[in-house]
Amino acid sequence: MTKTLSDISAAMRDIDFCMLVSRAPDGSIGGRPMSNNREVEYEGTSWFFTLDDAQMVKDLAKDPSVGLTYQGKAGLLGIVGKPGMFIHVEGHARLIKDKLLFAKHWDDSMGRWFKQGIDTPGMVLIEVEARRIHYWDGEDSGEVAVRAAERVA
Secondary structure, three states, rough: OOHHHHHHHHHOOOOOEEEEEEOOOOOOOEEEEEOOOOOOOOOEEEEEEEEEEOOHHHHHHOOEEEEEEEEEEEEEEHHHHHOOEEEEEEEEEEEEEEEHHHHHHHHHHHHOOOEEEEEEEEEEEEEEEEEEEEEEHHHHHHHEEEEEHHOOO
């Protein structure tokens, strides 16, 4: 059964972290866990907070191409060996330093990493616009098309 962006969004609500993968200036690949916040209604754009001194920020400034990898829970089907849904997003990252957007995408659970909330010095918001979304769900796999008109900031 072919999945839709709505199906992918529903699956992502059950995933708290993803791996954000980018390319370093020397060509190597770096990955780091980023919070998905679970509360987000995914429409093709992901938002992540970090600090401007992170290597990832330097990497994204040179090459904004990224990959986001998610693994969903198998639930009761895990008992019979089903691993859960895997989702990979190919996207384009943009670095944002706008407190209005910080406030729009802020979740109080982020306070454990950013003690001063949206006033944390050096805070950066990473916007990742999906270009392609691949999924694997048991024997069902495919790609979900993402058009700019479907994305909402």
